[in-house]
Amino acid sequence: MINMAFCWLILLGRAVQKLVFGELRVSEQQQLRDKFWNFVFYKFIFVFGIINVQYIDEVLLWCSWFALLGFLHLLSQLSKDRFEYLSFSPRTPFWSHVKLMALLAAIFALSGFMLLVSVFVGFFGGFNTFAFMSAEVVLLAIRTLHIIIRYALHLYDIRQESATAMNTSDEGKAWEKRGPISYYTELSFELTALIIDLIHHLHMLLWSNIFLSMASLVICMQLRYLFHEIQRKNYLWVRNHLEQNYPMATTEELQNNSDNCAICWEKMDSARKLPCTHLFHNTCLLSWLEQDTSCPTCRMALNIQTPSPTQMEPPELQADPQENTRRPFNHFFHFDGSRYVSWLPSFSVEVSHIQAIRQNHVTASNSQLDAMARQVQTLFPHIPLSVIIDDLRVTRSVELTIENVLDGRLVAPPIFRDLDINQQTSRPLTLLQSNAEPSTTRNWDEFSTDNVETEDTVMLGSRFSKSSSEREKILHRRKENMIQMARRRYIEKQKAAAAAAARSDLQS
């Protein structure tokens, strides 16, 4: 009987796999196997070590219970992997989304049912049995629900994307809201899963003292995760900081700035402005500042690491005291502890924007100055670095220096200008040479199809197809073309070199 039940389970598993996933990828198989053995091993220890069952039918009951659970666990894990994989691809058929969602919903429903069963059993078997049985089920349910919600968010996202073509203003708002929502769901799900896991383990620990070392090891690992999770909370106050210190850009500023957001490369309908006048989407900026506290464009360090009480004051532009700004511009994780110690007397000042920039830059370190100088130099390569740095020392702002250059207040010394002219004249020459070379030596008969192919590349290069298979094909053709061209050029050069060598041989 039991054997048959297991057989049916396996068959069912196969069927579901065929139906929903089709062929499994190698990495998925690998992970599935790992998970499976892990689960079996773990539950084996649980059944014999912790509950210490005596009778064979009890063992059988536990085993079948866990087999069913493990099966569902594996399925949910698999669908999570598959979901992550699908989210990597822009062209997923609608149907596979439906199938995956249906499977997830089924798993969720089944876990709810199993929870009911465990309540029922627990009613007769006592609290401990219930707790042991239900813990895993609840975990399963939570994980599944988590995946479902993530999936739903992702689908919503994709829909939004296709909707953007029609109306852009709506999307901006939805996007703004989506960031915090996804963050909170992520956080709450992971936290509840971890807490339940923790309670489960603690329970096991109390129940049996035999496997103390083993279980406590696992618990320690869980605790570490929990700790890590809670550390992520600084997201919250990065956001607060952002909202209080950096104003939203006005509509005029947005209109003047025609660029897209530099982080996601999408249009900005609303944006937040950093003290260095760079604009970004609110959510994009937030997720970057979580990992690094500098402006993505100009690397200006932001003084996020000082959540001083003065932030409760009206949201004017704040200039922190200079002692604070001297700190290293590292991850703000390290400043979590010190932020209670460093309640240095901050003052809030109302200043115009340019002054704020200057104030913030007073303590800019040398490396920052260097970086700024390099930035200016990429715009104006004819001006030597030293001149730029000198000017930056005075202006303390990339923008002001660039303005100086544009207004002609900052010019390159004459030597450099000469050099620049030389470079400019020499560049077209080399270009000409490289262009001329192939055309003069193109009378090798094997390359007679040359002209057709070059035309082809021009056409290929200036098109971005809507259909992905066509894109793939074009990319492939372009790559092959490039290798062919390089080959041809190389052979020609070799022949030319050989000919030149032969000529010089003849002459001598």
Next chain:
Amino acid sequence: MAGSALRRLMAEYKQLTLNPPEGIIAGPINEENFFEWEALITGPEGTCFEGGVFPAKLIFPPDYPLSPPKMQFTCEMFHPNIYSDGRVCISILHAPGDDPMGYESSAERWSPVQSVEKILLSVVSMLAEPNDESGANVDAAKMWRENREEFNNIAEKIVRRTLGIPT
């Protein structure tokens, strides 16, 4: 997360296709997985890698513009800043947090305003001018410093191999 990364990668792919920089082609190997690209880089003119077309693989993280991609040449390479397994060691590919060598200023590191195009262009300039202070391949760095002729010979062989021309 992956949604916005996908959109950004699509935008970059489009840009690289419509305005490809000289001697660079890049795009997803298979559009089933948009986070794995292949790039072809032409060796810069006037250097020992001139004429070669070097294939490389780019692997993007799910939170892409926030974390840098990984880049690995899939052909044989001999260069001071490329590990012997093909991984590329340049500062633009390092996240601001970690500093394995301890010498890079954060200004040259990864930031979300960087892009595939900028990475590939810096790889081209790295091919042209190796930085022999960061020795990803110590042998290559040593040879580059002390025995340039030998280095050029090896580079020439690699160039031929990438073009499928017998040496």
